[in-house]
Amino acid sequence: MKNRKFIIICNSIILLWMLISSSCEDMMGHYLDKAPGVDVTLDTIFSTQRNAETFIVNMYKVGIHTDLPKWDDLDGRRDAIYACTTDEAENGASWYWCQNFNNAAQNPNWSGDDGRRWVRWRAIRNTNILLEKINDVPSTEPNFKEQAAGQARFIRALNYFEMLKRYGGMPIVRKSLDMTDDLKIPRSTFAEMVDFIIGDCDTAAMLLPDKWSETFTGKATKGAALMLKSRTLLYAASPLFNSNTPYIDLPGNNDIPTYGSYDKNRWKKAADAAKAVIDWAPSGSIALVTNQGVDKNYRYVWEVPDNQEIILSTKFAGLEGYWYMAFKSINNFYISEAGTSVTFNFVKKYEKIDGTPQNWAPNGGDDLNQKYAELDPRFAQSVAYNGSYWNPDFPSLKMFQGTDEVAANQPPRIGCKGGHWLRKWIPGTLTSSTNAYVNWYLFRLAEAYLNYAEAINESEGPVAEAYDAVNIIRKRSGMPDFPPGLSQEEFRKKIRNERSIELAFEDHRLWDIYRWMIAEEDGVMRGNMWGLNIYRIGTSNEYRYEPYVFETRTFNKSMYLHPMMQNEINKGYLIQNPGW
Known part of the structure; x- marks a missing residue:
């Protein structure tokens, strides 16, 4: 290619x-x-x-x-992504390594x-x-x-x-x-x-x-x-x-x-x-991708190899089939495996297109499609949701439950604890009979803008340069500028949320949670993880959503850093990290 x-x-x-x-x-x-x-x-x-x-x-x-x-021997048979250890996502199988993070089962003999x-x-x-x-x-x-x-x-x-x-x-x-x-x-x-x-x-x-x-x-x-x-x-x-x-x-x-x-x-x-x-x-x-339209700029970055925004990407992976891709995302479309579902905790981080928080009713509501349609365009470019296009085999995902025979037995719904599947990294051209490349990158230019906005706010407060750096990222996805007059703490809260959305599922969230020391906050890496049960309303094209808890996770303060291996500690020349 x-x-x-x-x-x-x-x-x-x-x-x-x-x-x-x-x-x-x-x-x-x-x-x-x-x-x-x-x-x-x-x-x-x-x-x-x-x-x-x-x-x-x-x-x-x-x-x-x-x-x-x-x-392979370079990756130790890792079968899930780090997103599944945070409020970003959940892996459907209980035996995958990420569950040891969620259960606080790390120890000096195993750290993930x-x-x-x-x-x-x-x-x-x-x-x-x-x-x-x-x-x-x-x-x-x-x-x-x-x-x-x-x-x-x-x-x-x-x-x-x-x-x-x-x-x-x-x-x-x-x-x-x-x-x-x-x-x-x-x-x-x-x-x-x-x-x-x-x-x-x-x-x-x-x-x-x-x-x-x-x-x-x-x-x-x-x-x-x-x-x-x-x-x-x-x-x-x-x-x-x-x-x-x-x-x-x-x-x-x-x-x-x-x-x-x-x-x-x-x-x-x-x-x-x-x-x-x-x-x-x-x-x-190197430049930000801005010429594909607000509904496509973001997806273009992760889907098209060697685009202008990528500073460094990996090149040792070849064409991959659906069976292998399934471990990253939506296994149960074609084969019975686990897959990565996006939590409702994370979906709630997406703002409305006007920049205000989405109003999700705690007990559910009858306007799910409307809610989805109002979200930041990056949501639809990152998350597979009820009614969205997946590939030629699944042009409209049926994530709802009910007595309808088709819906009740629809493979995409099986094992999807969060009510949404991970879209990012899985090309839309991939089917059970085709192969595709994964465009994984280590560095892209958008991160530099977000790094700058966060660091300068902490150093000098929400100065004009901090606003400019984050607003250029939001603008290319059709999102409004940050409101003027924010305090340093208000800007900090918003830039952290912006970073979570823009860099979602790119192996940033876990380490950001650690370095910000917010893992102990409810619904981040401790407490309830939420999903959505979805029901069709009659024969209409609207759906009811009902939040439910699919897992309660545990986090211990010692987990902010991984433990050193005990067999090396026993040799007497290394100091163990605190709490282990």
């Missing part, structure tokens, strides 16, 4: 095919697990530019992950991150090897070595950031280790880890180009490094980490899971980093 491009870090189309179809490890063996001199040595790998490029491809494969379920935990260390080892060996590569290609080093520093920073948001300060490994090294490296402080990540981002931004040719779509750019810096500093400035009062005291070591102190200037740094992404965007030919 013309719009689908894979990473091509070589000059040969034949080599590209080999990389995609077999992987670097199949071609060269698991060389990272072999002692030098066995089968393939590091000297062999870095003896030619072609071999070094193969190593770089594997560095991407191991070092860049998505939130979409994958059943097991499959990827060790892969991150593999990725970091890969990047350290490249940084040590890249200058040995004989290459006459301008900037090859510098750009390779920039990619390694970006991927190393990305993997440390993924650990930072889960654990706080972690052991910092600056070189490739061997068996003669002391492998018991203690945890760094939170500040040290932030500084390490930002240092790699700054260096990567200097070494990487603003953009690559279309042949190399999927490689990290300067913008990706700036975007990672922005996200890191935003998280670091947030209440979970930036506070004089830790969420749970860890006597003598509060500076490991968090800063252990508050500094308002951290918000200023986050705002400056986000603004740097916005200012850079034209150089990278």
Whole structure:
């Protein structure tokens, strides 16, 4: 397909095919697990530019992950998305890993991150090897070595950031280790880890180009490094980490899971980093999607690969069929599985088109279609609801219950606890007999605007720049500007809701909930999760909705950060996160 491009870090189309179809490890063996001199040595790998490029491809494969379920050694057989751990969504099967979050069943022997935990260390080892060996590569290609080093520093920073948001300060490994090294490296402080990540981002931004040719779509750019810096500093400035009062005291070591102190200037740094992404965007030919119409702009971003808003996306997934896609979303259309349903808790976050809250009656009402029609256009572009189009096989979803034989046995209703299915990520062209690509991205420009609006409000209050940044996001989806004259707290509440809507189901909500420390609020990650029972009113085209509780979730304060693995704690060189 013309719009689908894979990473091509070589000059040969034949080599590209080999990389995609077999992987670097199949071609060269698991060389990272072999002692030098066995089968393939590091000297062999870095003896030619072609071999070094193969190593770089594997560095991407191991070092860049998505939130979409994958059943392989890189993802530990994850079968649900993180949205199912929050008020965004629910997975219909009780045995999926996300339910351990909802039941507060995490423990130091299981955190929900097991499959990827060790892969991150593999990725970091890969990047350290490249940084040590890249200058040995004989290459006459301008900037090859510098750009390779920039990619390694970006991927190393990305993997440390993924650990930072889960654990706080972690052991910092600056070189490739061997068996003669002391492998018991203690945890760094939170500040040290932030500084390490930002240092790699700054260096990567200097070494990487603003953009690559279309042949190399999927490689990290300067913008990706700036975007990672922005996200890191935003998280670091947030209440979970930036506070004089830790969420749970860890006597003598509060500076490991968090800063252990508050500094308002951290918000200023986050705002400056986000603004740097916005200012850079034209150089990278990056811009918000605004030319598809207010009813299509948002969907275009997540459905069309390599569109102008995407700063970095993953390129290792090929065509996928409905059976695999089902684990992300609506299984029960064709096969009996679980699927991801959107909660009524989250649906209520969508404003009306005029920017006011939707008036959902607590005991239900007879105007469901009207309610849906009045919502923010991003609702219909993200959520599959009663009467909406799914694909050629299901042109009008029947999510209602009743005695009608068709409705009672309609597959889309089975297992849908929230009363709505997840639309996002599932292309409308996908059917039981067709395949499709998932356009998963790590960074897009809209996030930079939202990061900027949030950070500058916390730093300076709701100044004009904060309004401008969020209003440009709302305008392209047909939503009105934020009302003028908001207080800092009022703006904070609205920007958090806007972020929840714009970045819905993109692996932001869980981490935003954590960093804002709102998980304990009723209906977020604790308390009642609501769905809708839907009934057709006679033979009309209107429906009655009745909210009902499908689950009561539990959240413990210790869960704001994941536990370190107990078997490593038992070795005596790591400090456990508080509460575990």
